[in-house]
Amino acid sequence: MSAREPMADHAARLVEHHGSPLYVYDAERVRAAYRDFTAAFPYSPADFHYAIVCNKNRHLVRLLHALGAGIHANTPGDAFAALSAGVPPDRILYSGTNLNADDLDFLLGHRIRLNLDSVDQLRDFAARGPGGAVGLRLLVDDPTRASRIGVDPAELPEALEIARAAGVRLIGLHMYAGTNNRSLARFLACFDRMVAASELLPDLEELDAGGGFGVPYRPGQEPLDLPTLGREVAGRMEALSARRGRRIRLVVEPGRVLVAEAGSLLVKVISVKERGGRRYVGVDTTVGNVVVESVYYPHHRVEAVAPRGAPLEIPTDVCGNTTHSRDFLARNCQLPRLAPGDLLALRDVGAYGYAMSSHFLNRPRPAEVVMDQGQALLTTRRETFADLLSTQVDA
Ligand SMILES: Cc1ncc(COP(=O)(O)O)c(C=O)c1O
Structure with missing residues (x-):
């Protein structure tokens, strides 16, 4: 059994319970960052x-x-x-x-x-x-x-x-x-x-x-x-x-130094295409849900939650679930073999991730879960379509 498997099971259970895409924060990591920073x-x-x-x-x-x-x-x-x-x-x-x-x-x-x-x-x-x-x-x-x-x-x-x-x-x-x-x-x-x-x-x-x-x-x-x-x-x-x-x-x-590394965005692979020497991995989130390099400069590592083998040579773009031409969560990654249903994790999104998500592209915002003392606490519910229109009034 690889060292990553328990974590992969854990991520899969979180997504099963709370859906995908899902922001997950590690409370203990935030506490440690605060202690290190103040010390x-x-x-x-x-x-x-x-x-x-x-x-x-x-x-x-x-x-x-x-x-x-x-x-x-x-x-x-x-x-x-x-x-x-x-x-x-x-x-x-x-x-x-x-x-x-x-x-x-x-x-x-x-x-x-x-x-x-x-x-x-x-x-x-x-x-x-x-x-x-x-x-x-x-x-x-x-x-x-x-x-x-x-x-x-x-x-x-x-x-x-x-x-x-x-x-x-x-x-x-x-x-x-x-x-x-x-x-x-x-x-x-x-x-x-x-x-x-x-x-x-x-x-x-x-x-x-x-x-x-x-x-x-x-x-x-x-x-x-x-x-x-x-x-x-x-x-x-x-x-x-x-x-x-x-x-x-x-x-x-x-700000960032206390929470960035404590947050991941779990996302599900929807479809995989290979053409022209590249692989396009489509996922169930968008740059409207998390701000990425094409929109804001921090780069977020993307990892397979339960990798099936070593990363493949083929350059891989992780694409969002809208047709917006800049809807790439990451480009030129090296990721292992992937199939629909697999989970990916965007790392280090604890700062300026959810905070900079928006209704641009009309994909409701993900839920947020904090892992604290062995418990998964739902702290922000997933948005619905109704949330996208909640401020509009009929004139
Ligand atoms: C005045 C001020 N202090 C602190 C911060 C937090 O910055 P960071 O998250 O980069 O630590 C900001 C961010 O906009 C700021 O404007």
């Missing part, structure tokens, strides 16, 4: 806010919160998802952009802390009075290069003046190095720019290193060296706190 930053006080944008699955949100994580909200909808999962408002940190008056009403009405993205947004916040405390997102790239993020360090004196006049305290700076980043040098260069800019803030209480910690999607890719990154950041925070004569809080907003 990599030997600094106190440090506060870790899971970036719910990449997967709002309530079971995963609750288990991360139970381990001590707060939530990073990118939009008011993110904050709503966190509140609905039972995360208290004082454990939600909003670091986002372009809030209109309704957004501000919603977030401030829940007393959610904000990192604002522009001087205009600081004016909007200040105009609401009285006082309060707020952070700013900082442009950590060369301001002469195109970037839409944050406040230019050169704008900080103006921001401080707006805040002073309104009795608002500017207590923090926030950076975002970009998503799926595996470069230590990139993170540290951004962090150093944030530390340098923070010297201007007399009321500084915290620095937020943002998210963007990458994962190796392709075999052979190097993972981000988190222990070194964490030590380097901690060293810089110690030096900053020593200069300030008080402990400055470190905030981090990991």
Whole structure:
């Protein structure tokens, strides 16, 4: 018996019970990722806010919160998802952009802390009075290069003046190095720019290193060296706190790195064609159900759940169940012999998988199951055709 067989039986039972395609998350893997991530930053006080944008699955949100994580909200909808999962408002940190008056009403009405993205947004916040405390997102790239993020360090004196006049305290700076980043040098260069800019803030209480910690999607890719990154950041925070004569809080907003590798999408083979030296394996899902390389850059490994022998030489494209010309789940794979009914697994889809699925192509979204302590918990029901039209009204 091969080592993979029990897992294959397990996947087959899940699909039998909950149908296909099916998102499956391994709760223990998420817990381990959170423990490894937090342990990599030997600094106190440090506060870790899971970036719910990449997967709002309530079971995963609750288990991360139970381990001590707060939530990073990118939009008011993110904050709503966190509140609905039972995360208290004082454990939600909003670091986002372009809030209109309704957004501000919603977030401030829940007393959610904000990192604002522009001087205009600081004016909007200040105009609401009285006082309060707020952070700013900082442009950590060369301001002469195109970037839409944050406040230019050169704008900080103006921001401080707006805040002073309104009795608002500017207590923090926030950076975002970009998503799926595996470069230590990139993170540290951004962090150093944030530390340098923070010297201007007399009321500084915290620095937020943002998210963007990458994962190796392709075999052979190097993972981000988190222990070194964490030590380097901690060293810089110690030096900053020593200069300030008080402990400055470190905030981090990991998303992808906590959940990506814990998720798979199980799909069923529907038909197999071979022609022109290629094999086309048709499956029962689509790029509308999971965002793939042709649509969003992460590549997802595809594996046969119960392989019948070694991978074949023939280049194989895994095709979706729509006629959309870009509906390929993967291209140029090496997969073993396959027949209708076989199961494939798209790996590493725990982040930005279900979250980026849509109704484009009108295939209802899959169900989500979390495997936790030996139990398969259905956490999101499979959508129906009715869900595709649920927001339409007859005019
Ligand atoms: C401000 C901010 N923080 C954190 C994240 C999470 O990023 P990641 O999943 O790449 O860690 C995002 C993603 O959009 C973000 O915009």
